[in-house]
Amino acid sequence: MRRIALAAVLAVLAGPVLADTPVTRLMDQEMRALRAISGDRMASYLSRPETEIRYSSAWLDQQDTAEGGAQWRCLAEALYFEARGESVKGQFAVAEVIMNRVDDSNYPDTICGVIHQGTGRKYQCQFTYTCDGHADVIAEREAFETVGKVARLMVDGAPRSLTSGATHYHTRSVSPRWARQFPRTASIGVHHFYRQPTRLSSN
Known part of the structure; x- marks a missing residue:
């Protein structure tokens, strides 16, 4: 098949x-x-396997505690710092953006590469928590366990059906310049999601 x-x-x-x-x-x-x-x-x-996902805390609580290698850890940490206060659906949506970037030739081809792109230049990175000058301390172990399950499912190939291929998102409280040019694909929780337009060649 x-x-x-x-x-x-x-x-x-x-x-x-x-x-x-x-x-x-x-x-x-x-x-x-x-x-x-x-x-x-x-x-x-x-070749991604089909995985039936239910976007609810009750369903996620029933899943085994997750662990994994460096790519899983990078995604879990990104979800913790970017979306731990969101619903399960919102956390999966943010994870979709990261995974969509991994598949997009405009971005690095690993999860850690995508998340840390631009890190080292204050406020010039792709994900604010990696360059805001604050120590990345995971203080809420239960919240990390939850996002770790989301990360494991996404790394293992869970479907990406929430954001229609989104590669960007922002909170409703801000309005970045690029958001006026990118088509919005979804609004989930406190985030709006967008897909970066395909750049056509000049020939």
């Missing part, structure tokens, strides 16, 4: 160019985005 899916994608990518209409221009934009995904990333995307 996975080989068939990959073959179908490759067939679409290699297909003929259609007449120039608004619909085909949109299709062309999506095709360019697909072509920008490396073979390894595409294979990883197509």
Whole structure:
């Protein structure tokens, strides 16, 4: 099944160019985005296992305590500092943004790389907690255990169905300049979610 899916994608990518209409221009934009995904990333995307997720505290509480390697830890820490006060659904939504960036050729191809991109320059990083000058202390162990479960599920390939491919988010209390140019894909809890537009080449 996975080989068939990959073959179908490759067939679409290699297909003929259609007449120039608004619909085909949109299709062309999506095709360019697909072509920008490396073979390894595409294979990883197509081979993700389907996991039934229920976005509730009661369901998450029933899941085993999570642990993992460096990538899991990076995601768990990001969720702790960025979204521990959010609902379970809100935490999964923030995790989707990070995982979507991992799959996007505009960003590093590891979870830790995405989260720490720009770290070291105060307020120039991608995730504020990594460059706000405050020590990253995990003081709420129960909250960390909760986000750790979310992180484990996402690293293991849980579906990303909440934010429609979002690569950015911000809290409702701020209005960054980029938010006026990026299409909003969802609003969950205190966050608005956006997808970075595909940049078309000049030729």
